[in-house]
Amino acid sequence: MSVTAESLRRSGSYQLRKPTEATVLRPANLPELRKSLSPNSSYARPFRPRGAGSSATDCATAALGTVIDMTAFDQIVNIDAYNDTVVVQAGVRIGQLSRALADQGLELAGCHDLVNRTVGGSIAGGCVGPGIANDGAFFASQVISVRMVTADGRLLQVSAQQKNLLNAVRLSYGMLGIIYEAVLRVRPIMPFSVTHRRCTLHQFAKAADSLSRTDVGIKFYLMPFRDRVYLDLRRYSADAAASSTLPWRLKDWGESTVLPSVFKSINKVVPVSGIRYRMIDEISKLTQGIVNNRLVKTGSNATANAAQSDGKVRQLNYSTWVFPATDFSIVVQAYVDFCVQIQRENDFRCDMPTVGYRLSRDTSALLSPSFDEPMFALSAVSTQSKGWEDFTIDLAGFAQHWGGGAFFNQTRGLAPEHAGNLYGSRLGFFRKIRRQLDPDNRLMNPFLSQYFL
Numbered sequence: 001m002s003v004t005a006e007s008l009r010r011s012g013s014y015q016l017r018k019p020t021e022a023t024v025l026r027p028a029n030l031p032e033l034r035k036s037l038s039p040n041s042s043y044a045r046p047f048r049p050r051g052a053g054s055s056a057t058d059c060a061t062a063a064l065g066t067v068i069d070m071t072a073f074d075q076i077v078n079i080d081a082y083n084d085t086v087v088v089q090a091g092v093r094i095g096q097l098s099r100a101l102a103d104q105g106l107e108l109a110g111c112h113d114l115v116n117r118t119v120g121g122s123i124a125g126g127c128v129g130p131g132i133a134n135d136g137a138f139f140a141s142q143v144i145s146v147r148m149v150t151a152d153g154r155l156l157q158v159s160a161q162q163k164n165l166l167n168a169v170r171l172s173y174g175m176l177g178i179i180y181e182a183v184l185r186v187r188p189i190m191p192f193s194v195t196h197r198r199c200t201l202h203q204f205a206k207a208a209d210s211l212s213r214t215d216v217g218i219k220f221y222l223m224p225f226r227d228r229v230y231l232d233l234r235r236y237s238a239d240a241a242a243s244s245t246l247p248w249r250l251k252d253w254g255e256s257t258v259l260p261s262v263f264k265s266i267n268k269v270v271p272v273s274g275i276r277y278r279m280i281d282e283i284s285k286l287t288q289g290i291v292n293n294r295l296v297k298t299g300s301n302a303t304a305n306a307a308q309s310d311g312k313v314r315q316l317n318y319s320t321w322v323f324p325a326t327d328f329s330i331v332v333q334a335y336v337d338f339c340v341q342i343q344r345e346n347d348f349r350c351d352m353p354t355v356g357y358r359l360s361r362d363t364s365a366l367l368s369p370s371f372d373e374p375m376f377a378l379s380a381v382s383t384q385s386k387g388w389e390d391f392t393i394d395l396a397g398f399a400q401h402w403g404g405g406a407f408f409n410q411t412r413g414l415a416p417e418h419a420g421n422l423y424g425s426r427l428g429f430f431r432k433i434r435r436q437l438d439p440d441n442r443l444m445n446p447f448l449s450q451y452f453l
């Protein structure tokens with residue numbers, strides 16, 4: 001910068017702008033939301049919508065632009081028990097919605113445990129759980145229609161009749177517009193039984209293929225350094241009718257509040273990594289044994305989803321990859337070898353167990369990672385930040401080598417070329433729709449641009 005320009009900036013006529021602070025807006029209603037996005041809005045672009053902000057990537061950030069926090073859109077507009085639908089605003093939390101549905105004997109079709117996520121973030125982002133049978137792999141598959149505000153502030157309703165557009169809106173990561181209301185399909189509460197199994201990695205790998213072909217809802221906790229896998233298997237069962245939310249609340253509290261807090265403390269006070277991780281793994285094993293195996297025997301999506309607290313989103317590091325079910329028996333063993341190798345070479349390992357789900361084949365979203373076949377999701381989770389970034393890069397290298405699929409809001413280190421290979425012509429089709437709805441790229445940030453421009 002020339003001396004004249006520099007002195008002009010210091011003269012008071014020009015302000016030195018603070019570097020990279022995003023403006024965060026929290027519109028209270030539809031007119032405010034439209035105004036903030038209108039072509040003559042005074043707010044800087046890009047605009048990025050945000051729900052609970054529990055994503056692991058930069059998909060909901062806008063360093064020089066404007067983040068639109070949708071949590072004030074928190075009304076359940078109408079529950080129609082006759083037609084099994086609910087009209088709900090985008091900022092409603094899944095726990096809040098599940099409790100209101102349960103009061104009327106209804107539930108969401110999918111089980112989406114953990115975290116206080118929003119309806120909008122779960123439609124626009126990847127949101128999976130231990131779904132039973134062909135309930136749909138994603139929260140978004142329950143969407144019948146949405147109302148959105150487009151990139152330039154116009155209103156747009158996308159209904160079931162606009163099948164291609166609706167499929168693009170599901171898992172669209174806020175690039176096609178900001179969803180402010182949705183109609184979801186719901187159903188009468190369907191009780192399930194829960195069985196728990198503990199096995200070695202080898203036994204799990206052997207069973208993975210047959211598990212992938214069953215109708216059972218599967219969530220598992222993998223402990224790579226203890227050769228242990230804990231399975232939570234869910235099956236619909238009329239006999240499982242009576243179940244309260246208390247065991248599920250305790251389970252949620254144990255897994256997502258107690259464990260991370262205890263591990264954070266241990267990481268601070270126990271300097272010797274060998275002793276530290278032995279303690280951490282013992283506590284994980286105990287928690288699995290007590291919290292999961294003893295507490296939770298029956299349930300329903302209503303009880304499991306309603307058990308989520310409506311508190312703040314817990315800040316955990318995680319990165320999720322999905323792998324074809326047909327290869328999973330080999331991939332899961334390779335994953336354990338990878339974790340052991342990384343610890344040996346870099347002295348980093350995740351302190352929390354790796355969490356996994358089986359995902360049924362789901363073609364309801366254009367960017368569905370299980371569009372072609374059933375998959376298994378693997379989520380590496382850690383409370384530690386030191387060494388985490390390097391780990392996610394190595395994990396991405398491992399996952400891409402094994403043909404791993406991704407969610408743009410949960411998968412760290414995904415290479416653009418790999419995304420191109422994964423989604424092929426579906427990515428091209430999505431880009432075309434995106435260009436039509438947002439020709440000036442007002443909803444694009446640098447993170448998303450690398451995949452979608």
Ligand SMILES: Cc1cc2nc3c(=O)[nH]c(=O)nc-3n(C[C@H](O)[C@H](O)[C@H](O)COP(=O)(O)OP(=O)(O)OC[C@H]3O[C@@H](n4cnc5c(N)ncnc54)[C@H](O)[C@@H]3O)c2cc1C
Pocket residue numbers: 048049050051052053054055059060070090091112113114115116117118119120121122123124125126127128129172173174175177178179180256313314315316318409410
């Ligand atoms: C501790 C923890 C546990 C987790 N467990 C799971 C799990 O078991 N299963 C799972 O699938 N995920 C899990 N996640 C990931 C995450 O919770 C989900 O991906 C969730 O769906 C994101 O919801 P959100 O409201 O936080 O959305 P955000 O993170 O705020 O946003 C997600 C994406 O949607 C866009 N978006 C948000 N709101 C709107 C809107 N109104 N209109 C248009 N676009 C919008 C954002 O721009 C972003 O691209 C976990 C995360 C954490 C931190």
